[in-house]
Amino acid sequence: MLRLECPSCGPRNAAEFRYGGEYNPRPAPSSSATDNEWTRYLYLRQNSMGVQTEWWYHRSGCGMWFLVERDRRTNQVTRSWQWTVDMDDDARQETT
Amino acid sequence: MKGRRIEARPGQVVDRAEPLSFQFDGRSYTGYAGDTIASALTAAGVGILSRSFKYHRPRGLLCGAGHCPNCLVQIGDEPSVRSCTRPLEQGMDIRSQNAWPSLDNDLMQLTESVSRFLPVGFYYKIFHRPRFLWPAFEHLLRNAAGLGVIDPQTPEGSYDKQYLHADVVVVGGGPAGLSAAVAAADHGSRVLLIDENADVGGHLRFDRPDETVTERIAQCRKALDQAGATILTRTSVVGWYQDHWLSAVRGNRLYKIRAGAVVVASGAFEAPPIFAGNDRPGVLLASAAQRLLHLHGVIPGQRGVIVTASDAGWAVAVDLIEAGVDIVAIADERPEPGPPEQHETLTTAGVVIHQGYTISAARGARGVDEVDLVPVDGTAAKQTIRCDFVALSTSWIPSAELATMAGARSHYDETLAEMTLEDLPEGIFLAGRVAGPCTAEQEWIQGSAAGTAAAAGGPSHDSTTGTTPIPRSSQIVVSPGSAGDKRFVCFCEDVTDTDIETAVAEGYDRIELLKRYSTVGMGPCQGRMCGLNSIRLCAQNTGQSVQETGRTTGRPPVTPVSLGALAGQKMEPVQLSAIHDWHVGHEARLMVAGPWMRPEHYGTPEDEVRAVREAAGLIDVSPLGKLKLTGPGVATLLERLYVNPWKDLRRGRVRYGIMCNDEGIILDDGVCARISDHEWYVSTTSTGASGAVEWMEWWRQSGWGDGVHITDMTETHAAFNLAGPLSRQILQPLTSRDLSHGKFPYMRARRAKVAGVPCLLLRIGFTGELGYEIHCPAGYARYLWETLIEAGIPHGLLPFGVEAQRVLRLEKGHFIVGQDTDALTDPLAADAPWAVRLDKDEDFLGRRALTRISEEGPRQRLVGFRTRRRADALVEGLQVVRPADRGAPEIIGWISSCRYSPTLQETIGLCWLPTELAEQQDTPFHIHVEGQLELAHVHHGPFYDPQGERLRS
Numbered sequence A: 001m002l003r004l005e006c007p008s009c010g011p012r013n014a015a016e017f018r019y020g021g022e023y024n025p026r027p028a029p030s031s032s033a034t035d036n037e038w039t040r041y042l043y044l045r046q047n048s049m050g051v052q053t054e055w056w057y058h059r060s061g062c063g064m065w066f067l068v069e070r071d072r073r074t075n076q077v078t079r080s081w082q083w084t085v086d087m088d089d090d091a092r093q094e095t096t
Numbered sequence B: 001m002k003g004r005r006i007e008a009r010p011g012q013v014v015d016r017a018e019p020l021s022f023q024f025d026g027r028s029y030t031g032y033a034g035d036t037i038a039s040a041l042t043a044a045g046v047g048i049l050s051r052s053f054k055y056h057r058p059r060g061l062l063c064g065a066g067h068c069p070n071c072l073v074q075i076g077d078e079p080s081v082r083s084c085t086r087p088l089e090q091g092m093d094i095r096s097q098n099a100w101p102s103l104d105n106d107l108m109q110l111t112e113s114v115s116r117f118l119p120v121g122f123y124y125k126i127f128h129r130p131r132f133l134w135p136a137f138e139h140l141l142r143n144a145a146g147l148g149v150i151d152p153q154t155p156e157g158s159y160d161k162q163y164l165h166a167d168v169v170v171v172g173g174g175p176a177g178l179s180a181a182v183a184a185a186d187h188g189s190r191v192l193l194i195d196e197n198a199d200v201g202g203h204l205r206f207d208r209p210d211e212t213v214t215e216r217i218a219q220c221r222k223a224l225d226q227a228g229a230t231i232l233t234r235t236s237v238v239g240w241y242q243d244h245w246l247s248a249v250r251g252n253r254l255y256k257i258r259a260g261a262v263v264v265a266s267g268a269f270e271a272p273p274i275f276a277g278n279d280r281p282g283v284l285l286a287s288a289a290q291r292l293l294h295l296h297g298v299i300p301g302q303r304g305v306i307v308t309a310s311d312a313g314w315a316v317a318v319d320l321i322e323a324g325v326d327i328v329a330i331a332d333e334r335p336e337p338g339p340p341e342q343h344e345t346l347t348t349a350g351v352v353i354h355q356g357y358t359i360s361a362a363r364g365a366r367g368v369d370e371v372d373l374v375p376v377d378g379t380a381a382k383q384t385i386r387c388d389f390v391a392l393s394t395s396w397i398p399s400a401e402l403a404t405m406a407g408a409r410s411h412y413d414e415t416l417a418e419m420t421l422e423d424l425p426e427g428i429f430l431a432g433r434v435a436g437p438c439t440a441e442q443e444w445i446q447g448s449a450a451g452t453a454a455a456a457g458g459p460s461h462d463s464t465t466g467t468t469p470i471p472r473s474s475q476i477v478v479s480p481g482s483a484g485d486k487r488f489v490c491f492c493e494d495v496t497d498t499d500i501e502t503a504v505a506e507g508y509d510r511i512e513l514l515k516r517y518s519t520v521g522m523g524p525c526q527g528r529m530c531g532l533n534s535i536r537l538c539a540q541n542t543g544q545s546v547q548e549t550g551r552t553t554g555r556p557p558v559t560p561v562s563l564g565a566l567a568g569q570k571m572e573p574v575q576l577s578a579i580h581d582w583h584v585g586h587e588a589r590l591m592v593a594g595p596w597m598r599p600e601h602y603g604t605p606e607d608e609v610r611a612v613r614e615a616a617g618l619i620d621v622s623p624l625g626k627l628k629l630t631g632p633g634v635a636t637l638l639e640r641l642y643v644n645p646w647k648d649l650r651r652g653r654v655r656y657g658i659m660c661n662d663e664g665i666i667l668d669d670g671v672c673a674r675i676s677d678h679e680w681y682v683s684t685t686s687t688g689a690s691g692a693v694e695w696m697e698w699w700r701q702s703g704w705g706d707g708v709h710i711t712d713m714t715e716t717h718a719a720f721n722l723a724g725p726l727s728r729q730i731l732q733p734l735t736s737r738d739l740s741h742g743k744f745p746y747m748r749a750r751r752a753k754v755a756g757v758p759c760l761l762l763r764i765g766f767t768g769e770l771g772y773e774i775h776c777p778a779g780y781a782r783y784l785w786e787t788l789i790e791a792g793i794p795h796g797l798l799p800f801g802v803e804a805q806r807v808l809r810l811e812k813g814h815f816i817v818g819q820d821t822d823a824l825t826d827p828l829a830a831d832a833p834w835a836v837r838l839d840k841d842e843d844f845l846g847r848r849a850l851t852r853i854s855e856e857g858p859r860q861r862l863v864g865f866r867t868r869r870r871a872d873a874l875v876e877g878l879q880v881v882r883p884a885d886r887g888a889p890e891i892i893g894w895i896s897s898c899r900y901s902p903t904l905q906e907t908i909g910l911c912w913l914p915t916e917l918a919e920q921q922d923t924p925f926h927i928h929v930e931g932q933l934e935l936a937h938v939h940h941g942p943f944y945d946p947q948g949e950r951l952r953s
Ligand code: FES
Pocket: B068, B069, B489, B490, B491, B492, B493, B520, B521, B522, B523, B524, B525, B526, B527, B528, B529, B530, B531
């Protein structure tokens, strides 16, 4: 079983967590997004064969939502950290 | 016939002082404590243990190590037991499998005479036409191919699970595993050593055991005991999963093990060569003969022939001669002379030595009567030799399953004629025979090195480098000049070399395809016996090298696991309300509602409905999600999460809210009460509570959480709903809070002490009557509930359950999220447009989608209906149809809720209709009920008290 590192609780079995999908910040405000941007946010995912940044929730633990960088080919986790506001800014910059 | 049991010797595990009697196919036999079923049967001279899967050929002991399918038997109601590893027990009732009417005289063996009609891939080729006959064929085939019988009456066994943790897990307790475990423990690691055999020692237990070896094993045991290491025997590691998570099974227990590092010291096992009649009872692997001899004191027969490709066969020959067996010949495929010492012993014993020879056929009436030995290079004539058993020592297969599951790659070594492992993943260490041929002394050394490296947490390295490999496996794929009988590749599935040839010729020339088409390797042994042979045959037939041919992907489980062990104990955790015991004590009929057990009713739901409408009722709504939100940012967060506005909600007020996602789909609903400027109390649906909390937390923790704290009080607080026209009269005497309509109007929240218990009262009405939702700390719940019941009884109060509540809310036309809505429902379609405030200041979840839907209008709508048809015939989920002049009626909607209303004395419900039908009050439409069309009429708004006067009374 995959092991994840909760930023507040440390390493735990994946069964303690809920997967929250790809990191995919919401265009803010929603009205500012073009139809294309909105569609991409709502429906299109990278589904990358490689490293992905994704959300996990420590359901049977502290209740933290955090981010994990995981290689989807090997399940190797390279980083786990708590969300920060500049992440969203950077991500939005990249997609525009 | 001379006895098969030899005199007692050190190392033997049978206790001759303790005889055990047992039955096999109705006949009585005796064995000893320490015997396996198969060793006892072999000692008794029973040669045929089972019938084969497809052709029903007689099969006898082959591997003796729990791999092959030949010795599978049924014990009582337990099918497919490996008799060569299962310990014999007093009084066992053992039956053969897959034979009818009996093992010795199996009529299904006829299938062999029609075997040209059962070509490879026959599952896909025949029996499918004519189609109408397939069910009959299927029945026949399933019975013919049965591997034991499952008795549905079998009482439930007890299975459990255990979690284990270790710094270093060592798989395999042979010399390599033992020394690895000791080395790791010496370095301070928490060590877990697992072995599938009855005891540790590995091949040393049956490979010419002597006292120094026994002593060395005992020392390791002692060292491990002292270091606090755990040893699990009779335990099979069946899978490797991410991050060194291992599953292992021991009897009825499943272990889940988290390891820091894994030393794979799983050794190797022998596999049979391919020649005519290679499946006859009496043909067995040399290691099986050694196990019989050294562990159980049993010889496989009186007159034996040894076939080998290395020195190993010579050693076995000497062992058997010393045990008094008449070894008549040895065939060694190597042209050069065998080991000098054994050569001499064999010559003295009168064994005919054939260098450069191998076996090409085994024949016999019931077992083996004679064998053909042929020169490997075809330069001389075959030799036919009479004997009653053949011991084969030609191919060794490393038990590499766990290492390959963990990501190591296999490489075929042409010189060794063996698969070796490369690219070991981090934390996986190899030691001993699994890594390649080596001597026992090298196994001890490698183990130590691997154990030390694993304990140090260093990178995986090949601890086997520097050892001199001894070629031990045969280079021959199919014996030359082998004819006269079938040559089996896969014993489990009865696949022959000709089948493989045919399959490749038909185009199934990739190993994965070949496996699926011919079923080679898909039997109970999971390709242990046939894996390498099938790859080599495929290579031979395609002209590719073995390396190019590759191998099929190995997946857990390595060895068969009973479904019971995987299922474990029956444990379905349920959540119980704080007053659950009261419900049980009052004849509540319980139902599962999400994670909760809730009272469905207490006897008669109609009476409960009537009590609420005419007097009062009390329902336990503790499963509601109950959240406290505090901080200056709550109103803003709620505005973003819900489609409703919140900033305008004044202190002490309550509002119903709907939560949507950005697709505009309803996720949850409930009420939010503003207790003070910065304190809110929010309820969610009962079954959606945890999902709603996770959803709210996600947004709160990813940018919308400024100045908000969420406390989930679902489990710490209980909640009841006191509803009915008399509820105020019942509640008022219990509290000093003025409950009059003027002081505590509809949709208000008040803190109050009720019977001394601190409560939050919400004046809301899901049921459509005057009502109070009472929230209190769970510790007071039972007391408060009983106080309310007592106070209410003189007024005609009844406790009511979920069923009455469903009727009551339906009479008011309220939907239930998840019952009347699904993953495509938006609030506009669900007839709740009044809740949606598109022009809020805050950008809220679902705004874009709902704006669009409001412009286009929903295609379907949720509306009420009434019908004369009795409710019990109208199952929820029935289709609404438009009758057609011709053909099947068109499906245009469905019923999501339906009940008989005792209040209105008619059948009412909610359904989904196309907007044009739904818009007009009283529009008639049809519900499809078991081939009949039932008339129903659209109803807008609440069925009961449409003005909501009772709520505001
Ligand atoms: S011999 Fe068991 S699967 Fe082929």
